Amino acid sequence: MKKTIYLLFTLLAFISCKPQLEPVATTSASNTSTVDSISTTIPFNPEVKTGTLENGLTYYIKNNGKPENKVELRLVVKAGSILEDDDQQGLAHFMEHMNFNGTKNFKKNELVDYLQSIGVKFGAHLNAYTSFDETVYILPIPSDDPEKLEKGFQIIEDWAHNALLTPEEIDKERGVVLEEYRLGQGADERMMQNYLPKVLYGSKYAERLPIGKKDILENFNYESLIRFYKDWYRPDLMAVMAVGDVDVALLEEKIKSHFGGIKNPEHPKTRASYYLTNHDETLIAIESDKEAPFTRVQVMFKDLDNASASITLEDYKKDVLESLFSQMINNRLDELRNSPNPPFVYGYSFHGGTWADTKEAYQSFAMTSETGQLNALKTLLEENERVRQFGFNPGEFERAKKDLLARMEQSFKDKDKTESKRIISEYVRHFLNNEPMPGITWEYNFYKNFLPEAKLEDVNALISDYIKETNRVIILTGPEKEGLEPVTKAQVTTLINAVKNTTLTPYEDKQLASSLISELPTAGGITKTETNATLGTTTLYLSNGAIVTYKKTDFKNDEILFDAFGFGGTSNLSTEDYLATSFAYNGLSEAGVNSFDKTTLDQMLSGKIVRVSPRISTYNTSISGMASPKAIEELFQLTHLYFTKLNKNKDAYASYTGKQKAMLGNILSNPNFYFQIEMGKFLSGKNPRFTGFPTPEKFDQMNYDLAYDKYTELFDNANGFHFYFVGNIDEDRIKSLSQTYLASLPAKEAPDTYQTFDFRPLTGGQENIIKKGVDPKSFVRIIYQGETTYTNKEHHALKSLGEILSIKLIEKLREEEGGVYGVGARGSITKFPYGWYNFSVNFPCGPENVDKLKAAALTEIETLVNNGPTDADLAKIKEAQKLEYKEDLKDNKFWLSTLKDADYLQKDTSRIFDFESDVDALTKADIKNVAVKYLSDAPIIGILYPED
Structure with missing residues (x-):
């Protein structure tokens, strides 16, 4: 649930930020509309209510209605690992963990249990992170209930000064933090330990990675953690922030009542800043x-x-x-x-x-x-x-x-x-x-x-x-x-x-064409228009057999999302042709369109928010993108050109494959990647069309000419192709553009179809032991899968079972056993291209704990099979599903995928507004039934161990 910037370091992510200064008490000021009329100082946003309490705590408040009935709360503490004493290395981050393990008003497990009961998920919503200079706590709360809002502020107040820090809970949490420490181990971490002293030359930063030192995490005295909390969790180093669908005056009153009485230490330690030493040499x-x-x-x-x-x-x-x-x-x-x-x-x-x-x-x-x-x-x-x-x-x-x-x-x-x-x-x-x-x-x-x-x-x-x-x-x-x-x-x-001493020449700019398409295609027509008042959609049937469905929304003012598909895809290729082209398709669009290369296209589209990408998948040919309303014509033009005028350029394709080979060439050396790839082979390797991981050798075997020809064939039939647009749409404009650029696409007499194959992935009662890596790190995957008949009710129940099991596994494997940092379960049933269920459990752990934790996870599954869920756990996931659903209904991405899936996955879109009633109707018996049906047989188990 909790994250640390340390994990980002292992990916060599850059952190672009401005310098830290002491908090400045700022008051709202009037805004201006022109540069000439403003003072020499950058003004502060007048829409934000801000102030400083007498104890030095800073607050920021804004009323914001997106999403509705929700408020985002933050407790920001200007204290991180840079402030740790030698005996505290790793305890700034450890303290972040402990705030979820017992406070004055929320004893152990009560906090997470309460938040889950109101739909706030552990990890996905409730979160925190620790860095060198700060610790930030993240809490979204439903705001339509005064009691929930009050408890939300009580929670962040408790984080600020009411952590219990009992010896028992500190010792329990050591295992979780050590598992997070273990996750960070590996090649990137080993290399970083060596180069970081040069990056942070002459600075304490190089000695204070937020994750800390293993021996200290295992053995620190309780007093060391308590000392850090007392020294640095104080109001003059804190800010409380509240943004959401709540009256500003009420939020300000909450902050003052909850935080105004917190005292600073009588003799506060100086919050020092730390600097890097300049150096002459490289x-x-x-x-x-x-x-x-x-x-x-x-x-x-x-x-x-x-x-x-x-x-x-x-x-x-x-x-x-x-x-x-x-x-x-x-x-x-x-x-x-x-x-x-x-x-x-x-x-x-x-x-x-x-x-x-x-x-x-x-x-x-x-x-x-x-x-x-x-x-x-x-x-x-x-x-x-x-x-x-x-x-x-x-x-x-x-x-x-x-x-x-x-x-x-x-x-x-x-x-x-x-x-x-x-x-x-x-x-x-x-x-x-x-x-x-x-x-x-x-x-x-x-x-x-x-x-x-x-x-x-x-x-x-x-x-x-x-x-x-x-x-x-x-x-x-x-x-x-x-x-x-x-x-x-x-x-x-x-x-x-x-x-x-190299002699260089100036960069040469190119002369650009004035438009993507110099001569407009001959427009087609709209043969029929249908509206769906329930969904708020309009569907246009075009003269070439293509279909356009659009939904005008006001969720975003400057966004139109787009997706489209036609059945067929690589399933219509012979096995020989498929294996000779499978890894080539993603590189074809690197050549650009209409004789414009990729760089020229980017330059021509400067100042325009637009993106379009074609894709070829197993059962469909598709194209997707997005645009601001101002660039909607360019979106249509690019779509037309990817259908009709994809450039053929072997140099561009070679550039793509060269980059892919460079990026992927050593990926098998990483134990985590290796495990995922080997599990893919284990599950599907007997498929005659199985391609596996795209190694450099496989890229060399691809036939570019054949792939280009097959792309052209797959995109030469717009008949039956379905286009979807969601966002701030001008209806007259989209109808006109559809006739010009979509109804003019080439089409055959009948829509393309797809083929299915006899092969099915591996099912039940199998085990795959994989050994890779030198660090003491393991990974466990438990899989139940097989053929079934899709029903919406069972899909919803199996998905819900995964959410319930995730709660139980966190309670057992993380909080009780202290054996994992993260664990999750997920279930689903699909009906396309055939009925198939999949349910999986995944977690990393120490090799010494694999058998114990695997057995514990299987016991939790068995409990659900035998007894079903508790009333409390079922209520938790129902509340979370309803909250997410309410937000989804105001999201363009949700509607785009829903409309497309209705046709592609053959789902009943009319049931979208029945979701809440479906959630209400979900029973413990429904959950138990799918558990019995799908989780009773022996699973597939994959385990990663380090090399002997």
């Missing part, structure tokens, strides 16, 4: 590991000065210029990524926060092939140097401005349709880092006024501050294996010096 870290699945390169040019917050308009202008810089340099890197011989799988650059809140850096990053590190590093350095020497071009600059303004305009248009959980995240950043928070209205107007005046030379000048020979860190990480010659520090140093 620090180089080259790390490898036998289990490293990916190869990466990172260059950091750390600022000489410590980070400072954006306070003035000049600060904000610089932030905008930095965004323009990032947009343009990344456009160039994307162009290289899409070139015939790409230097990397992915490349990205930005100026922003590091792992230390007090230091920012200009950073360039790339994922590459195992032998491509030096080439990727060379490319990153050269492209930065190219900008330093020649700057960006006016054409690039104008496109970047269009893109930034389009994204800002979309946010502005949807300002009253933004979800509370997105809004409140900005408040967290403001409190922790003093990130500007003027409000989207001010920001949009600022961008509209400033961007036309922004000067290219000001953006070009930024890199002179970024690039320097001091405070530079270069990190290379990747696999270690026989035959792979590791890069040396001498090679990196030689490369750096060589780039300085």
